[in-house]
Amino acid sequence: MNSMNQLLTRITQIPGQCGGRPCIRGMRIRVSDILEMLAENVTVSEILEDFPDLELEDIQACLLFAARRTDFVRLTA
Numbered sequence: 808m809n810s811m812n813q814l815l816t817r818i819t820q821i822p823g824q825c826g827g828r829p830c831i832r833g834m835r836i837r838v839s840d841i842l843e844m845l846a847e848n849v850t851v852s853e854i855l856e857d858f859p860d861l862e863l864e865d866i867q868a869c870l871l872f873a874a875r876r877t878d879f880v881r882l883t884a
Contacts, residue, residue: 815875817868829872831865841869 819833829838836858844854851866 811871814864814868814871817865818872831861831869834860836861836865838869838872841866842873845870 817832818829818838819831820827820829821833824830824833825835825837830836831838831841841854841861845851845866851863854866855861855863
């Protein structure tokens with residue numbers, strides 16, 4: 808498994824946890840929350856400080872997850 812796909816194993820979806828939304832490593836930290844913080848210019852260092860259970864690779868996994876979700880072919884007429 809390449810390192811990119813290995814990063815994605817950090818993203819989990821568990822029925823009943825956070826409404827089934829994608830989370831990080833089974834914790835109740837949603838991918839969307841991390842992405843929103845990054846969009847609001849919260850630094851990676853600040854996020855890691857605020858969430859001591861997170862690792863840098865978790866944040867990278869969130870970004871990769873979002874990138875893969877938006878990478879689709881759009882057919883035009």
